[in-house]
Amino acid sequence: MAVYWGAACGGCCVSVLDVHESLFAVTEKADLVFWPIALDTKYSDVEAMPNGFIDVTLFNGAIRNSENEHMAKLLREKTKILVAYGSCAHLGGIPGLANLHNRAEIFDRVYQSSESTYNPGKTRPMTEFQAPEGNLHIPVFYNDVRPLNQIVCVDYYLPGCPPQTERLVEVFMAIATGATLPSKKSVVGAREKAQCDECERKKSDNKKIKEFRRPFEINDDGITCLLEQGTICMGPATRSGCGYRCIKGNAPCRGCYGPPPDVPDPGAKMMSAIGTMIDSNDETEIEKIIENIVDPAGTFYRFSLPGSIIRRKIPCSELR
Amino acid sequence: MQRITIDPITRLEGHGKIEIFMNGEGTVENVYFQVPELRGFEKFCEGRPVEELSQIVTKICGVCPGCHHMASGKAADAVYGVEPTPTAKKLRELFYMAHFVHSHIAHFYALAAPDFVVGPTAKPEERNILGVIGKVGKEIGLEVIKQRRIAQEIQALLGGHQTHVVMNIPGGVRKGLTSAEQEDIAGKAKRFVDFAKFSLNLFNDVVLGNKTYVDLILNGPYSLKIHSMGLVDENNHVNFYDGKVRVVDTEGKEHCKYAPNEYLDYVEERVEPWSYLKFPYLKKKGWHGFVEGQESGVYQASPLSRLNAADGMATPLAQKEYEKMYSVLGGKPVHATLAMHWARLVELLYAAERCFELSLDTEITGKDLRTPVGKPVGEGVGIVEAQRGTLTHHYWTDDKGIVTKANIIVGTTNNNAAICMSLKKAAMGLIKKGEEVTNGILNMIEMAFRAYDPCFSCATHHLPGTMPLVVNIRDKDGMIIKTLRRD
Numbered sequence: 001m002a003v004y005w006g007a008a009c010g011g012c013c014v015s016v017l018d019v020h021e022s023l024f025a026v027t028e029k030a031d032l033v034f035w036p037i038a039l040d041t042k043y044s045d046v047e048a049m050p051n052g053f054i055d056v057t058l059f060n061g062a063i064r065n066s067e068n069e070h071m072a073k074l075l076r077e078k079t080k081i082l083v084a085y086g087s088c089a090h091l092g093g094i095p096g097l098a099n100l101h102n103r104a105e106i107f108d109r110v111y112q113s114s115e116s117t118y119n120p121g122k123t124r125p126m127t128e129f130q131a132p133e134g135n136l137h138i139p140v141f142y143n144d145v146r147p148l149n150q151i152v153c154v155d156y157y158l159p160g161c162p163p164q165t166e167r168l169v170e171v172f173m174a175i176a177t178g179a180t181l182p183s184k185k186s187v188v189g190a191r192e193k194a195q196c197d198e199c200e201r202k203k204s205d206n207k208k209i210k211e212f213r214r215p216f217e218i219n220d221d222g223i224t225c226l227l228e229q230g231t232i233c234m235g236p237a238t239r240s241g242c243g244y245r246c247i248k249g250n251a252p253c254r255g256c257y258g259p260p261p262d263v264p265d266p267g268a269k270m271m272s273a274i275g276t277m278i279d280s281n282d283e284t285e286i287e288k289i290i291e292n293i294v295d296p297a298g299t300f301y302r303f304s305l306p307g308s309i310i311r312r313k314i315p316c317s318e319l320r
Numbered sequence: 321m322q323r324i325t326i327d328p329i330t331r332l333e334g335h336g337k338i339e340i341f342m343n344g345e346g347t348v349e350n351v352y353f354q355v356p357e358l359r360g361f362e363k364f365c366e367g368r369p370v371e372e373l374s375q376i377v378t379k380i381c382g383v384c385p386g387c388h389h390m391a392s393g394k395a396a397d398a399v400y401g402v403e404p405t406p407t408a409k410k411l412r413e414l415f416y417m418a419h420f421v422h423s424h425i426a427h428f429y430a431l432a433a434p435d436f437v438v439g440p441t442a443k444p445e446e447r448n449i450l451g452v453i454g455k456v457g458k459e460i461g462l463e464v465i466k467q468r469r470i471a472q473e474i475q476a477l478l479g480g481h482q483t484h485v486v487m488n489i490p491g492g493v494r495k496g497l498t499s500a501e502q503e504d505i506a507g508k509a510k511r512f513v514d515f516a517k518f519s520l521n522l523f524n525d526v527v528l529g530n531k532t533y534v535d536l537i538l539n540g541p542y543s544l545k546i547h548s549m550g551l552v553d554e555n556n557h558v559n560f561y562d563g564k565v566r567v568v569d570t571e572g573k574e575h576c577k578y579a580p581n582e583y584l585d586y587v588e589e590r591v592e593p594w595s596y597l598k599f600p601y602l603k604k605k606g607w608h609g610f611v612e613g614q615e616s617g618v619y620q621a622s623p624l625s626r627l628n629a630a631d632g633m634a635t636p637l638a639q640k641e642y643e644k645m646y647s648v649l650g651g652k653p654v655h656a657t658l659a660m661h662w663a664r665l666v667e668l669l670y671a672a673e674r675c676f677e678l679s680l681d682t683e684i685t686g687k688d689l690r691t692p693v694g695k696p697v698g699e700g701v702g703i704v705e706a707q708r709g710t711l712t713h714h715y716w717t718d719d720k721g722i723v724t725k726a727n728i729i730v731g732t733t734n735n736n737a738a739i740c741m742s743l744k745k746a747a748m749g750l751i752k753k754g755e756e757v758t759n760g761i762l763n764m765i766e767m768a769f770r771a772y773d774p775c776f777s778c779a780t781h782h783l784p785g786t787m788p789l790v791v792n793i794r795d796k797d798g799m800i801i802k803t804l805r806r807d
Contacts, residue, residue, distance in 0.1 A: 249480015
């Protein structure tokens with residue numbers, strides 16, 4: 001087994017480590033052959049492995065730069081079962097929100113207009129830089145973020161930000177005991193229902209909403225469905241499996257498990273769900289109600305923009 | 321010509337690369353360190369509702385998400401011009417102490433201890449947490465894992481999500497604590513205190529009891545005379561959650577003390593073309609290059625600098641250990657980079673004691689969890705101490721609380737220049753003309769940055785091992801004469 005990261009925060013690796021004391025039991029069943037955070041296996045060792053040498057690779061993180069892409073391709077060659085592990089590899093994740101901007105805009109903010117930055121010479125990081133002592137190289141920062149399956153063929157998806165450790169253990173045990181695996185390209189380690197079907201908050205079958213309010217504008221009773229209290233919760237457009245952990249913390253779901261089965265685009269699903277909830281037939285009133293949904297792109301596609309149908313925003317400058 | 325670059329793993333991922341340049345004599349002329357990645361949170365926070373940021377910025381780092389959550393939550397409070405209720409504030413701090421306990425345990429045992437318990441030049445395959453367990457026994461190893469797990473369970477209970485906490489909301493927190501939960505946390509926190517004391521004893525026996533190590537700490541190539549930054553309370557005691565940022569100079573005199581919303585008067589950042597990570601420095605000193613000393617703008621923000629910048633610790637046992645550390649190391653400020661490990665354990669004891677204190681506070685089970693918020697005032701700064709340094713989040717919003725601009729200076733970023741300089745100094749001190757550069761030497765160079773617990777060690781925090789690393793050694797013409805890899 002191997003674990004590797006692309007553009008990630010490290011939270012996926014923490015979720016693997018969160019097996020805690022059972023870690024020793026896991027390492028009894030699998031030889032970890034490559035896991036940069038944990039083992040001293042060399043890069044050159046991976047290159048020297050025959051194709052298909054690794055049974056399972058958990059690849060977490062999105063593809064943000066040339067190094068991420070290179071490693072994704074290398075590990076694809078060396079691996080029998082490549083798992084896109086976590087929201088970023090699955091659909092782009094939070095770093096995928098960068099697809100609302102392009103490279104130039106990101107660089108300008110970070111390296112130029114940032115209030116704490118003093119950069120009169122307009123210096124930017126350069127892929128190749130000729131230092132007095134020699135050439136220095138850093139990977140190419142791409143214009144947009146991509147999920148793993150836009151770079152290589154992915155066998156399974158194990159969603160979540162990060163995946164709930166119990167789900168990982170279930171999948172791991174299924175593989176280790178030789179159980180029959182689901183068909184290729186399926187989502188594993190999650191449920192087949194929407195979040196709402198598992199969530200134990202009280203809800204009616206017929207949600208009617210007159211006014212949308214932000215989380216701090218409601219007095220959450222801790223019991224009633226957050227949507228019915230008027231605050232946007234991504235439950236209807238999200239696959240269950242996490243144990244609705246954020247909702248248990250009284251925070252609305254933001255969709256890290258991706259869309260439920262047979263839903264290609266979580267944002268479209270959420271818009272359609274909201275459409276059925278709006279309690280009005282009057283166009284002007286509907287418009288007013290919708291106005292209170294602030295930041296639909298960043299909310300409905302919080303974890304999934306690069307993997308969604310719309311993928312990214314194309315700035316006018318790129319259209320010319 | 322002194323340039324080394326380190327990208328912290330929080331906002332970047334990928335491989336570290338050290339470039340060591342040798343001159344014709346075979347001695348080190350220059351060192352560059354590059355961990356080259358960027359995700360651009362500052363940009364894509366724009367357009368988001370400010371109350372959502374505390375859940376977005378946790379994804380900067382999956383190892384210290386709680387720090388970003390707290391700095392962001394405080395910035396959002398400031399955007400709305402509100403103070404959290406006393407209960408909310410205490411719940412946040414209680415969560416935060418558990419976060420420090422978990423992180424400091426992980427760093428000391430999984431990352432730092434292999435170098436001291438197993439040995440700095442031991443075989444790489446033994447120089448990991450399993451090697452440490454081999455030396456100290458499985459019982460202690462399991463206790464380490466258990467204490468970290470318990471700290472994480474407290475985080476999950478208070479934060480709602482075991483990793484990417486969802487606790488904060490402008491004006492307070494989303495969820496309160498029951499008396500039964502309070503009692504449970506108090507029992508656990510008491511054991512944290514015992515475990516922190518045990519860890520300091522272990523450090524005392526294994527490190528301070530070994531003359532070679534003490535010599536390495538005090539006289540090795542690991543000293544860096546730069547300024548020290550840290551958050552302090554109204555008594556100038558170390559505080560992780562709240563207070564003012566104090567900077568003392570290389571001689572220990574106060575250089576400045578600023579409130580969060582004044583940070584732009586004191587800190588400035590520089591861009592280098594060979595790195596995706598910026599280099600902060602003290603604005604009033606100015607940037608004079610990668611140089612040490614009183615006139616330099618380079619500072620550090622770490623457990624050691626926090627202790628240097630403060631007058632003491634706010635809890636009794638930690639205060640005792642603080643006094644002992646400075647007495648053994650010859651007074652304040654301490655510039656020995658490896659003393660950061662000791663300082664981190666003093667902080668672990670403080671976090672454990674403070675966690676216990678808060679768990680007994682009668683106000684902690686209060687029902688008043690949120691101060692109501694009205695119209696945003698439009699701008700706010702939140703500062704906390706992350707495990708790896710002072711963390712600043714600064715947001716601007718429109719009149720609806722939608723973010724128009726964000727500026728973030730992450731813990732490890734503060735130390736970018738300092739880590740570069742520590743690495744170069746270590747490389748120059750350890751690589752000797754005509755002598756083979758062994759893996760042991762390579763590890764001893766790594767020890768220079770490992771002490772900072774930089775966030776690329778976020779990744780290496782938890783388990784055996786070391787960060788992926790490539791070291792190229794080049795001759796005077798820039799030709800690679802040797803490559804050491806460990807990816």
